[in-house]
Amino acid sequence: MIVLTINGQAGAPVYLGWSSRPASLKLSVAQPQATQVIIKTVSAPATGDVGFSVNRNSHPAATLAVTVPANGTSVNFFVSGTRASTENQDVTILVTDAGTGATLLQQTVMVRVRKNANGLSVAERNRFLAAIAKFNATTGTPRYQDFLDMHNAAANTEIHTSSATPRYSFLVWHRAFILDLERQLQKIDPSVSLPYWKFDEVADKVFTADFMGAAMASGTLVFNASNPLSHWAINGRTGIVRKPIFNVQTGSGLDPRIGMISEKATIGLGTTYKKFAPQAEQNPHGNAHESFSIGPITNITTATQDPIFYLLHANVDRLWALWQQVHNRYDITSVSTYPLKGAYPGQGRNHVGDFLQDTMWPWNGDTSHSGSTRPPTAPGGPFPALANLAPSVAPQVWQMIDYQGYAAADDASDVDYDSINFNLQNVTV
Amino acid sequence: MNDNSNSPDQFGQQIDNTVNEYKASAEKLVQANTYQEKEDALYTMHYVHAEDRKAGVKTLQIATDKKEVINLRVKALQIIGNYLYNNPAAVKKIIGLLSATRENTKVKRAALDALLAIRFASPALLSQMPAFREGLRSIIHDRDPELAAKAIEQLAAYNDPGVLNLLHEGLKNPAVALAPEAKAIQLLGIQHTGGFSDTIRERLQKSRDTDVQIEAIHALSGDPAAQDDIQNILENKSKQKYVRLAGLSALNATAPHKFLESAKKIIGDPSDYNDVKVASLNAIAMQGRYNEISGDAEFLDQVKSLTGHDNAIVRKESSNFLAGHESYLENA
Numbered sequence: 001m002i003v004l005t006i007n008g009q010a011g012a013p014v015y016l017g018w019s020s021r022p023a024s025l026k027l028s029v030a031q032p033q034a035t036q037v038i039i040k041t042v043s044a045p046a047t048g049d050v051g052f053s054v055n056r057n058s059h060p061a062a063t064l065a066v067t068v069p070a071n072g073t074s075v076n077f078f079v080s081g082t083r084a085s086t087e088n089q090d091v092t093i094l095v096t097d098a099g100t101g102a103t104l105l106q107q108t109v110m111v112r113v114r115k116n117a118n119g120l121s122v123a124e125r126n127r128f129l130a131a132i133a134k135f136n137a138t139t140g141t142p143r144y145q146d147f148l149d150m151h152n153a154a155a156n157t158e159i160h161t162s163s164a165t166p167r168y169s170f171l172v173w174h175r176a177f178i179l180d181l182e183r184q185l186q187k188i189d190p191s192v193s194l195p196y197w198k199f200d201e202v203a204d205k206v207f208t209a210d211f212m213g214a215a216m217a218s219g220t221l222v223f224n225a226s227n228p229l230s231h232w233a234i235n236g237r238t239g240i241v242r243k244p245i246f247n248v249q250t251g252s253g254l255d256p257r258i259g260m261i262s263e264k265a266t267i268g269l270g271t272t273y274k275k276f277a278p279q280a281e282q283n284p285h286g287n288a289h290e291s292f293s294i295g296p297i298t299n300i301t302t303a304t305q306d307p308i309f310y311l312l313h314a315n316v317d318r319l320w321a322l323w324q325q326v327h328n329r330y331d332i333t334s335v336s337t338y339p340l341k342g343a344y345p346g347q348g349r350n351h352v353g354d355f356l357q358d359t360m361w362p363w364n365g366d367t368s369h370s371g372s373t374r375p376p377t378a379p380g381g382p383f384p385a386l387a388n389l390a391p392s393v394a395p396q397v398w399q400m401i402d403y404q405g406y407a408a409a410d411d412a413s414d415v416d417y418d419s420i421n422f423n424l425q426n427v428t429v
Numbered sequence: 430m431n432d433n434s435n436s437p438d439q440f441g442q443q444i445d446n447t448v449n450e451y452k453a454s455a456e457k458l459v460q461a462n463t464y465q466e467k468e469d470a471l472y473t474m475h476y477v478h479a480e481d482r483k484a485g486v487k488t489l490q491i492a493t494d495k496k497e498v499i500n501l502r503v504k505a506l507q508i509i510g511n512y513l514y515n516n517p518a519a520v521k522k523i524i525g526l527l528s529a530t531r532e533n534t535k536v537k538r539a540a541l542d543a544l545l546a547i548r549f550a551s552p553a554l555l556s557q558m559p560a561f562r563e564g565l566r567s568i569i570h571d572r573d574p575e576l577a578a579k580a581i582e583q584l585a586a587y588n589d590p591g592v593l594n595l596l597h598e599g600l601k602n603p604a605v606a607l608a609p610e611a612k613a614i615q616l617l618g619i620q621h622t623g624g625f626s627d628t629i630r631e632r633l634q635k636s637r638d639t640d641v642q643i644e645a646i647h648a649l650s651g652d653p654a655a656q657d658d659i660q661n662i663l664e665n666k667s668k669q670k671y672v673r674l675a676g677l678s679a680l681n682a683t684a685p686h687k688f689l690e691s692a693k694k695i696i697g698d699p700s701d702y703n704d705v706k707v708a709s710l711n712a713i714a715m716q717g718r719y720n721e722i723s724g725d726a727e728f729l730d731q732v733k734s735l736t737g738h739d740n741a742i743v744r745k746e747s748s749n750f751l752a753g754h755e756s757y758l759e760n761a
Contacts, residue, residue, distance in 0.1 A: 130715070133715050134715055134717070137715055137716045137717070160550065161550065161552065162552060162555065163552055164515065164552060216611075216640060216643070217611075217640065218609075218611050218612050218615045218640065218644060219615070220615055220643060220644060220647060222643075222671050222674075223674070224704075225670075225674060225703075225704035225705065225707040225708040225711070225742070226707050226708070226711055226742055226745075226746055227711075228711060228715045230674060230677075230678055230708060230711070230712075231678050231681055231682070231708075231711070231712045231715055231716075232678075233650070233678070233681075233682035235651070236650065236651045236682050236683050237647070237650050237651045237682070238646075238647050238650040238675070238678045238679045238682050239618075239643075239644075239646075239647025239648075239650065239675065239678075239679075241615065241619070254475070256504075256507040257507070257539075257542040257546070258542075258546055259476065259507060259508065259510040259511075259542075259543065259546045260546075261475065261476050261511070262447075262475065264443055264444055264447040265447055265451070265475065265476065267440075267444045268444045268445075268447050268448040268451075279479050279511070281550055282479070282511065282514045282515075282547070282550045282551065283476070283479075283510060283511050283514070283547075285549075285550060286514075286546075286547060286548075286549040286550030286551065287510065287546050287547070287549075289549040289550075290545055290546050290547070290548060290549050293545070293579065293582060294582050294583075294586055298548075298549065298586070299549075299586070300549060322440075325437050326437055326440055326441050326444060423437075426437065
């Protein structure tokens with residue numbers, strides 16, 4: 001019998017993005033001769049697909065011929081998504097005998113990437129809505145309340161710039177924050193990934209009664225009866241208020257009253273993180289929050305009360321990821337990728353949590369750091385870490401930067417965007 | 430190799446073009462003297478770069494100079510945001526436009542929009558919040574209703590006691606109302622301080638306006654004294670759909686047992702509306718409250734009968750509900 005291992009697991013449902021993940025084949029029982037096999041997939045045009053390569057820096061191919069050693073040792077290769085899935089486990093990897101064509105093993109896979117919310121299928125949209133509504137209704141630990149408490153008034157100076165000194169960890173911390181939420185949703189439905197609201201384009205399918213809510217004249221949202229968000233409640237209080245300034249059918253954050261800069265202008269803010277991140281925190285990030293004239297999303301201390309927060313921040317994170325791709329900023333030793341090296345020195349203008357080797361609140365449980373301030377509580381507990389993937393239970397700043405794992409496969413964090421590929425040949429790490 | 434249709438190299442070239450176009454327009458603006466030159470430059474720029482001091486100073490000068498043509502001043506205010514973010518002196522000047530006497534309404538509107546656009550992440554505005562709120566207070570009775578409405582909305586969101594009291598007075602005496610009734614209730618409910626609950630409850634009982642009823646239900650959703658009123662609305666088939674759906678979510682959030690009583694009546698009533706049946710099933714399923722209905726054979730039979738309903742959404746929701754219940758039984 002042949003055993004296929006992907007991401008260190010055999011037999012379990014597999015979730016992949018674009019980045020190459022380690023895989024191996026071996027015989028469970030030694031045999032007299034090695035077995036020649038072909039690895040390929042079965043997938044329909046509208047479903048996901050994966051490819052295979054011998055080296056991490058090779059383009060994945062649709063098929064791979066492999067010799068599985070007779071003595072039961074493993075033969076290693078890599079597998080990566082080549083087309084995004086629309087349903088859970090909609091790709092099947094087949095391992096067939098090279099001589100007879102007989103199927104020796106089948107393994108289902110989902111190519112799970114973050115997609116533009118405006119282009120989701122009805123099924124994808126409904127799975128996301130059900131998962132986040134269920135998480136909002138969860139009374140165990142962690143709860144949705146933890147995500148409110150991680151982004152409240154007490155947390156503000158830890159996670160945002162609020163003075164003349166930039167909080168360089170803004171992008172880094174929010175990358176971890178939304179990944180934490182996404183992993184909570186995936187515990188409820190593993191096929192879910194966070195969609196992003198591309199706020200500089202028309203998103204006419206997003207601000208509707210069957211998705212993120214349609215605003216009445218006052219700005220209070222209404223939902224269709226079957227939309228799980230119609231039961232959204234925060235501290236026993238119902239009714240989400242979110243009044244778009246832009247015309248939801250024809251407009252976007254580029255409306256002159258909002259003053260948001262475009263995606264291209266965002267990527268052009270600067271070629272170093274030190275230039276890019278503080279400006280992007282303000283515009284487009286701040287302006288995106290202020291694309292609405294009223295509602296919790298317009299205020300730092302209440303923004304996470306509105307689930308649109310996660311779609312907005314998925315796009316902020318995507319813009320950073322796009323900037324990283326365009327400017328080749330994955331090498332954590334480069335000051336252009338991230339300016340503050342080492343660990344917090346115990347003094348100075350920058351804060352603890354801003355340095356590459358620092359661990360991040362609240363996942364590290366640190367509420368009383370010497371020489372710098374941190375919020376008085378650490379809600380939510382450790383980060384929901386996954387085997388063979390970053391970050392760890394107490395994420396460090398550097399772990400959130402090379403999120404696709406260019407430097408090493410184990411540095412990847414199981415996050416990819418539909419429009420940002422993985423190409424080791426073009427990247428310096 | 431994947432869904433990405435735009436190669437990094439092509440995209441990088443587009444970024445370079447965007448940056449170069451900005452530099453050319455900003456240079457034109459700095460050099461502009463005539464109306465035409467200023468208009469040409471301003472209307473090709475979508476923003477002023479935060480670190481572009483020369484363009485920022487020129488844009489601020491156009492925005493604040495009463496001798497400039499109004500449309501140029503408005504356009505300057507629409508693109509100046511990035512320059513304001515970290516510039517307290519510039520923010521102070523824009524705040525000053527709000528309360529300036531005999532200032533043009535379009536300029537005031539654009540000034541307020543510019544300030545609101547940066548308020549989430551601007552240390553410069555954060556340091557001047559008292560002055561900003563004072564500027565907002567100066568326009569709550571402005572002759573321009575749009576400007577006044579925006580200022581009222583913002584001050585209420587900041588929990589400004591003066592505006593909240595005026596809104597409250599307006600609910601009791603429409604002759605002095607600062608905002609439409611539904612809007613006033615929404616704004617009074619934002620901070621859910623509870624001090625306005627009696628008045629809002631009275632409006633819920635007396636108003637026939639559906640927007641007012643929806644806002645009142647949400648504003649009272651955390652108020653135990655309103656549970657009976659909200660339950661009556663949920664069970665009242667003559668009420669408008671979105672009013673009942675608001676009542677459903679409010680009762681579900683604050684009095685789940687009362688909600689379950691009502692939901693069972695609604696599911697079992699063949700004459701009740703499909704949307705309310707669907708939302709009732711959805712609410713129970715989303716909260717995983719199968720343990721509370723699992724022993725109720727009559728209710729489960731009623732749900733089963735809905736799987737043959739002539740409405741597709743009712744069929745789907747009831748089938749999902751029963752699938753969730755089966756899953757619950759398997760794991761129990």
